Amino acid sequence: MRSSLWKREVRRDFIIQSNRLFLGCGQLFCGILCVAMLNELNIKEQCDYLKVRLWECPHFLFIIMGGVTIAAMIGTNIIARYYADPELAALVVISVTSILFVISHIIVQSFERIAQASRARAEFISIVSHQLRNPLSSIRWQLEVLMRDSALDQKTRSYVEGINEYNNRMTKLVNDLLTVNRIESNRLVLTPAAFSLVDMTHKVVQDNMLFARASNITLDVRAHKDISLVFADETHIRWAVENLVGNAIRYSNPRSTIGITVAKKGLDVLWQITNQGLPISTSDMRHIFKKFFRAESSIRKRTEGSGLGLFIAKAVVEGSGGTIEFSSKQSGETKFWFTLPRTKVKQLSPNIKT
Numbered sequence: 001m002r003s004s005l006w007k008r009e010v011r012r013d014f015i016i017q018s019n020r021l022f023l024g025c026g027q028l029f030c031g032i033l034c035v036a037m038l039n040e041l042n043i044k045e046q047c048d049y050l051k052v053r054l055w056e057c058p059h060f061l062f063i064i065m066g067g068v069t070i071a072a073m074i075g076t077n078i079i080a081r082y083y084a085d086p087e088l089a090a091l092v093v094i095s096v097t098s099i100l101f102v103i104s105h106i107i108v109q110s111f112e113r114i115a116q117a118s119r120a121r122a123e124f125i126s127i128v129s130h131q132l133r134n135p136l137s138s139i140r141w142q143l144e145v146l147m148r149d150s151a152l153d154q155k156t157r158s159y160v161e162g163i164n165e166y167n168n169r170m171t172k173l174v175n176d177l178l179t180v181n182r183i184e185s186n187r188l189v190l191t192p193a194a195f196s197l198v199d200m201t202h203k204v205v206q207d208n209m210l211f212a213r214a215s216n217i218t219l220d221v222r223a224h225k226d227i228s229l230v231f232a233d234e235t236h237i238r239w240a241v242e243n244l245v246g247n248a249i250r251y252s253n254p255r256s257t258i259g260i261t262v263a264k265k266g267l268d269v270l271w272q273i274t275n276q277g278l279p280i281s282t283s284d285m286r287h288i289f290k291k292f293f294r295a296e297s298s299i300r301k302r303t304e305g306s307g308l309g310l311f312i313a314k315a316v317v318e319g320s321g322g323t324i325e326f327s328s329k330q331s332g333e334t335k336f337w338f339t340l341p342r343t344k345v346k347q348l349s350p351n352i353k354t
Contacts (some may be wrong), residue, residue, distance in 0.1 A: 061107050065100060072096035126181050136171045143167065176308040180291055183315045190233040190319050194343040197230045197237070197269055198223040198262050204241050205260065208249060216254045219245075223262035230269050230340040232320035237340070240313035241271070244336050247309065248275040253332070265339060268322065272337035280328035288326065289314045313338075 043060050054060055072093070143164045146152065152160065182188040205219050212219050230237075248258045252275040259274040280288060284295040291311040317324040317338045324338035 057110070061103055061110070065103050065107075068096065068099055068103070126178065132174050133171070136167060136174065139167050140164070140171070173306055176306060176312060179312050180308055183312065188315065188319065190236060190316070192231050192233055192320065194229040194231055195234045196227070197271060197340065198227050200234070200238055200241060201260060201262055201271070204238065204245055207242075208245050211246070212249050212258070215249055215252070217249055217252050218257040219260065220257050221260045221262075224264065227262055227264060227269060229343040231343045232322070232340050233316065236316040237320065240316050240338070243309040243313050244273050248273050248334075248336075251275065251277040251334070253277050264342075267342055268339040269342055270337060270339050272335060274333065274335045276332050277334065279330050279332050280326075280334060285326075285328070289324075 043054075043057060043063075143160055146160050147157065147164065179188065201221060201223065205221055209219065245258075245260070252258055256276045261270070261272045261274075263270050263272075280295050284293075287293045288295065289310050290307075292307040293311075294307045314324050317340070320340055322338050322340040324336070326334065326336045328334040
């Protein structure tokens with residue numbers, strides 16, 4: 001009898017001490033949860049964005065699970081403290097576990113639906129984009145044949161050139177969608193090699209010279225002559241440079257100067273572009289690298305764009321081992337810059353010299 005009573009007291013003390021520990025953890029979890037909710041969580045917005053019902057929304061279920069867990073900790077502690085019945089405490093734990101199991105099952109199903117929808121969207125974009133590329137390429141070839149025809153009068157030629165410009169924009173949009181799809185599915189293949197970021201910058205500036213002159217903007221490139229080669233995917237980095245230069249021209253004030261600098265920065269090479277125009281608002285800054293996002297300034301100026309350029313540029317630069325950042329002042333000065341690793345000797349082929 002005494003042995004049974006002693007075991008009962010030991011189990012009671014063990015449960016009380018354990019649940020005190022759980023209760024402390026629960027209070028800490030509750031504090032962290034409240035901070036996270038205040039800073040980031042908007043349940044209604046999240047449910048609307050995912051197109052799911054409230055009880056299928058991951059953030060809502062996360063709160064419910066947290067509340068049930070904390071309630072279970074407190075309840076088990078109270079039962080163990082005042083009733084000292086291990087069987088009752090165990091029954092409470094089993095009940096709570098069953099509830100959490102059901103909620104977890106709902107969460108898993110919700111995430112499965114989201115994952116399936118994401119996969120279906122990616123497959124749809126891939127199929128549609130590939131189907132669009134063929135007719136767009138065919139249109140481009142036929143337009144090139146027409147533009148080489150000397151019999152075209154000036155008015156007809158201007159129409160053909162306009163069609164060709166829109167065809168090129170459509171082709172670029174399709175290619176951007178394919179690139180975004182590859183980035184999100186971790187299928188973007190980068191082929192790093194040694195190349196001169198300075199030479200690439202001069203070529204991109206030369207290609208955009210007419211665009212800049214049409215906007216009455218001056219492009220000023222300043223690069224040190226002893227800049228080492230960088231080790232990255234040249235094709236994709238060129239795309240990022242073209243996007244940053246094009247954006248700077250679109251959003252610059254007329255009769256202003258865009259400054260482009262290429263310089264050494266520790267073990268990296270720093271590329272930076274500065275322009276004077278409409279500033280990026282504080283509310284837009286945290287979204288600037290998100291896909292399909294267009295800043296308020298771009299909407300105000302009614303500039304064309306898909307909102308994919310900076311998203312792709314960030315993925316390409318970071319995938320090459322670099323970083324990309326920006327700053328914008330209320331005075332209108334906006335800077336974008338990125339770094340790329342300099343080429344190491346062991347990365348160079350025998351025919352490449354720095």
